[in-house]
Amino acid sequence: MANQPEQNQQAASSAPPIQKSEENQAASTAMGWKDSLEKKYLQVKEHAETYPYVWGSYIVVYGGFGLWTAYRWRKLRKTEDRVRSLHERLRKLVEAEESSSSTKVVEKGSTSSDKPSM
Numbered sequence: 001m002a003n004q005p006e007q008n009q010q011a012a013s014s015a016p017p018i019q020k021s022e023e024n025q026a027a028s029t030a031m032g033w034k035d036s037l038e039k040k041y042l043q044v045k046e047h048a049e050t051y052p053y054v055w056g057s058y059i060v061v062y063g064g065f066g067l068w069t070a071y072r073w074r075k076l077r078k079t080e081d082r083v084r085s086l087h088e089r090l091r092k093l094v095e096a097e098e099s100s101s102s103t104k105v106v107e108k109g110s111t112s113s114d115k116p117s118m
Contacts, residue, residue: 048055
């Protein structure tokens, strides 16, 4: 019976730590994420120091892919710019041709109206 009050006191005092543990879990989740990220970084760093040729080959291969992609992207952009400029020149030529043909139609229309009035 002497142990029962102690157990009741422990049960009563355990309620607030549960609420605190929820708050601690939220804080520890953020710290846990940071710690896990740091742990993973250290593992990768150790692996890179242990196997430098493997990581060198990764850099060569993926760096090559990156350079090739950048080259193709730039070439595509230059081609698009060239097509846009040619399209703009063609549009201006068509507008100029349409405007000159419309003035010819107006001139022909005015000369044809002059002839019947004779």
